[in-house]
Amino acid sequence: MGFLAQHLHCSFLLLPAIFFCSAAYFLLNRYYSSTSSAPPKKHLPPSPPGLPVIGNLHQIGRHPHRTFAALARRYAAPVMLLRLGSRPALLVSTGAAARELFKNHDLLVSTRVRIKTIEKLFYDAKTVASAPPGDYWRHAKRVQSFASVRAQETNLVVERLVAASRRGARVDLSDVATCLSNDVICRVAFGGKSTSSNRFKELLDELMSLLGGYFVGDFIPSLFWVNWVSGVNRRVDKTFKEFDDILESVLIEHEKNGGVKTSDMGEEEGKSFVDVLLEEQKDGKSGHFLGRDNIKALLLDMFVGGTDTTATLVEWVMAELLRHPDIMNKLQHEVRTVAKGNVNENDLDNMTYLKQVILETLRLHPPVPLLAPRELMEDCTIMGYNLAAGTFIFTNAWAIGRDPNRWADPDEFQPERFANRSLDDSVHAFDVVPFGAGRRGCAGRSFALATAELLIANLVGRFDWALPDGGKAEDLDMSECTLPTIHLRYPLLAMATPV
Numbered sequence: 001m002g003f004l005a006q007h008l009h010c011s012f013l014l015l016p017a018i019f020f021c022s023a024a025y026f027l028l029n030r031y032y033s034s035t036s037s038a039p040p041k042k043h044l045p046p047s048p049p050g051l052p053v054i055g056n057l058h059q060i061g062r063h064p065h066r067t068f069a070a071l072a073r074r075y076a077a078p079v080m081l082l083r084l085g086s087r088p089a090l091l092v093s094t095g096a097a098a099r100e101l102f103k104n105h106d107l108l109v110s111t112r113v114r115i116k117t118i119e120k121l122f123y124d125a126k127t128v129a130s131a132p133p134g135d136y137w138r139h140a141k142r143v144q145s146f147a148s149v150r151a152q153e154t155n156l157v158v159e160r161l162v163a164a165s166r167r168g169a170r171v172d173l174s175d176v177a178t179c180l181s182n183d184v185i186c187r188v189a190f191g192g193k194s195t196s197s198n199r200f201k202e203l204l205d206e207l208m209s210l211l212g213g214y215f216v217g218d219f220i221p222s223l224f225w226v227n228w229v230s231g232v233n234r235r236v237d238k239t240f241k242e243f244d245d246i247l248e249s250v251l252i253e254h255e256k257n258g259g260v261k262t263s264d265m266g267e268e269e270g271k272s273f274v275d276v277l278l279e280e281q282k283d284g285k286s287g288h289f290l291g292r293d294n295i296k297a298l299l300l301d302m303f304v305g306g307t308d309t310t311a312t313l314v315e316w317v318m319a320e321l322l323r324h325p326d327i328m329n330k331l332q333h334e335v336r337t338v339a340k341g342n343v344n345e346n347d348l349d350n351m352t353y354l355k356q357v358i359l360e361t362l363r364l365h366p367p368v369p370l371l372a373p374r375e376l377m378e379d380c381t382i383m384g385y386n387l388a389a390g391t392f393i394f395t396n397a398w399a400i401g402r403d404p405n406r407w408a409d410p411d412e413f414q415p416e417r418f419a420n421r422s423l424d425d426s427v428h429a430f431d432v433v434p435f436g437a438g439r440r441g442c443a444g445r446s447f448a449l450a451t452a453e454l455l456i457a458n459l460v461g462r463f464d465w466a467l468p469d470g471g472k473a474e475d476l477d478m479s480e481c482t483l484p485t486i487h488l489r490y491p492l493l494a495m496a497t498p499v
């Protein structure tokens, strides 16, 4: 789940005009407030200077996790206070600060930011990721196992790659990862892949880019009209409507057919997520919780939370392996020793180096670098600083993973640093926080790791890999493009040779 980023520029075309109109208002306001009695001084975290009205909005840039990390380094500040329009925002940039926040104040930071654009896209905050904490959110937060769906889809990928390698074709690994995670989620959610149409994928991309937007009208209430003028509201309405139409048609189809047959999902898994939810609604098991919009919102959760994130992880793992042939060889040796032929999920427990490679990738390239922002529910004191209710909380998982005070050679890819530490150890110590923390941590962590591990093990176990046209490992372009998730900027192309 994620949120900042690149569409800033479209609202920002209007910023100069907004800035000058609002500066006069700001100065007048300041003059009048300075003549009234001042409230007692608060102890606030360090803040970079901002501009009137927009505060620090203009400083975010196209890679917010990098900008924020640089600010934290410049001020040597584990926590900093920014002003995003009229909203204060706390920036958390070290593991120790994250531990203090999520261990000692988890309840206080257990609600998500309330932003109109996001609420509208998510059925007025009915998805798990956007719902306020409470009975509905608790009930909705569950993801099932669905192991056989992952196995079937991964085997299909291997077959397609064997065919591609026979033709001598380049493999677009970014696309392989995206299609696999999309298809797995589609089958789990809907019981089939019919809705995994190109349009559905395009809509997901549009929704992700809206989530990654940082729209002026959302941060400065008096400038709500900017979202209207810049076309943001129109995009939100259109995307929501199209998603809603598709999800409604899925519900109607499943109601008509009385659910997908068990055999389509694999014996142990039983029903698709949509059928489980429809059944709960019919039996009234969920009381008032599951209206039609709730069901659609929970389906949307799986796609938004589960497709791009898992695909991004696989993409970065394969890129790092292509850049480090020695690590690729070591991993291939492990996988081929543990499993002959296709890898299945039972083999994964014995692949300890695979887990180190994945954890090291999550440290360097957390798919959602700023997690999903929270909002402080009450005034409180954190690390000695007074913070007001409504303050946004951004936890910079990217900066935490590269903290030079915690990691030797923080920018180097060295899976062995996790030789004696599991993901759980690292998460509990707040050394790496790719899945967030506390009660609002990721609901699909096990599901995502199982999907990614199985695909990566099969990719490296069944094939040898090389860059196209004799490309050298060190020349691989590792630059990022930031949606709410950080992808490689260019598709990852490679040649596969079956072994």
Ligand code: HEM
Pocket (backbone or CB within 6 Å): 001, 128, 129, 130, 141, 143, 301, 302, 305, 306, 307, 309, 310, 313, 366, 367, 368, 371, 372, 373, 434, 435, 436, 437, 438, 439, 440, 441, 442, 443, 444, 445, 447, 448, 449
């Ligand atoms: C590598 C893959 C994934 C990564 C890196 C990831 C990361 C995250 C992060 C950072 C958050 C916010 C946590 C916080 O605020 O503390 C989150 C929340 C969430 N994720 Fe994931 N996620 C992944 C895969 C998945 C999958 C596969 C699903 C579902 C099928 C999923 C469902 C969710 C949901 C529902 C939430 C909201 C939880 C809440 O608000 O209570 N995620 N995820």
